[in-house]
Amino acid sequence: MTIDTATAQRQVLDAADELFYERGVQAVGMDAIRTASGVSLKRLYQLFPSKDTLVEAYLDRRDALWKSMLAEHLDAATEPRDRLLAVFDFLHDWFLQRDYRGCAFINSFGELGTVSPRVAELALQHKEGFRQALTELSKDAGAPDPERLADHLILLSEGAITRSAISGSADPALRAREAAVLLLDATLPVRQRALDQTTADEP
Known part of the structure; x- marks a missing residue:
């Protein structure tokens, strides 16, 4: 039975996400993705014409997932200061995941950053997105220099x-x-x- 395009793409990305994150991008070939996904090599190359395009799709998916997990923790906090600290609560929950292997962007940059400008660009975009989020949270918390505070917090996070x-x-x-x-x-x-202390002391 022929599977539809959306299902085939999901199967390939599921396999790529697991294998790339666990073993590293360079150690995993398209044959391994084919076997793990159950999608034929011909169909695989129709969906992703090269391994580079698959790596980009993998990182795009990781970026969306990471932002979603972070947003879930931020939305659970109400006070501006608590929202900044919620970033570290998110990190703690992330680190507890059974398959945690570090940051996919740092890992991929370490492998390919010097030979793949696109991977380097995606890694920079992801980290700059995180920095911008921290800057906005710092502004909301009333930091006199929100960009500097964000720089300090991102160093702690990374x-x-x-x-x-x-x-x-x-x-x-x-x-x-x-x-x-x-x-x-x-x-x-x-x-x-x-204000934060007063709120914390309320019954």
């Missing part, structure tokens, strides 16, 4: 991502959150900190 991938522990997210609390205490206006 360090936690790498440390967790290497150590196999979710604890780096907790340590990064503790450091973020100290940073916010030193950075946010006193009025905002007092």
Whole structure:
């Protein structure tokens, strides 16, 4: 039975996502994607004319998934300061996932960044998107220099991502959150900190 295009694409991307993320992009060939997806090699190349296009689709999908998971945690927080700290709660939950292997963009850039301008571009776009999100959250929290605060927070986040991938522990997210609390205490206006404390003390 011939499967429709949307189903075939989903099967291929499901296989690519699992294999690329677990083993690395360079270690996985199109034959392995064919076997894991159940889509013939001919159909596979009709959907994705080259491995490069499949890698791009894989990273695009990872970007959308990552943003969705982050947004879910941000939406659960109401106060501006809590929304900044929710970023680290998201990281902790992400690190606890059984298949966590670090950041797909850092991993792919490490493998292909010097030989694939497109992979390098997608990695930069993903990280800049994260930085912009942190900048907006910092503005909402009343930071006097939201871009600088975002730069500090993204360094904490990226360090936690790498440390967790290497150590196999979710604890780096907790340590990064503790450091973020100290940073916010030193950075946010006193009025905002007092408002946050008042809200936290309410029954």
